[in-house]
Amino acid sequence: MAEQNVNSSHKPIISLEETLKAILPDGKVNGKLPPVHLWNPERSADINMEIHADGSWWHEGGRINREALVKLFSRILKREEDGRIWLVTPYEKVIVHVEDAPFIAVRVDRAGEPGREQTLAFLTNLGDVTLAGPEAPIRVAFDAETGEPAPYVEVRAGLEAKLARPVFYELANMAEPGPDGDDTLGVWSQGVFFPLMQDS
Structure with a gap:
């Protein structure tokens, strides 16, 4: 092949x-x-x-x-x-x-009431806009040695954007406890909760 x-x-x-x-x-x-x-x-x-x-x-x-x-x-x-x-x-x-991801997310905007009803819109370095949700998940990978987070959002069809550091900080400021009542912090977008923390 x-x-x-x-x-x-x-x-x-x-x-x-x-x-x-x-x-x-x-x-x-x-x-x-x-x-x-x-x-x-x-x-x-x-x-x-x-x-x-x-x-x-x-x-x-x-x-x-x-x-x-x-x-x-x-x-x-x-x-x-x-x-x-x-x-x-x-x-x-x-x-x-x-080397890492094909796009960089350089901005995040929140639409709707904060919490379950909100939608998070990410702008990439190449002008793409992706709305986080069921078809465009947010994920956070963690370095096995340092525990440093590496956050991503899907742009389209498996192609991801890595969140620039200021964007991730802004996202972290939106974080709230998860729906299960545990200590997991994350963000909602289009009715989906995305954890931002590493599982303990």
């Missing part, structure tokens, strides 16, 4: 920029996302595309500074069942080496 045998010397069928022009001929990011869930090309490539922990995109060791191009690339990201993340087109897919 191509997914298991990515050849770093393989050249893409067409350039990524040409592919993006085919998907978004007017170059505008607004509008519906491309149907990447329907695209399962057999051809794959590794062109040294990376997303660093700070959310920056890199190609062959050089930072991609064209914000519009990065936003276009982010629209065709796809996370496959094995956890790997790809730039996928109808023609082929390019693996993306993600």
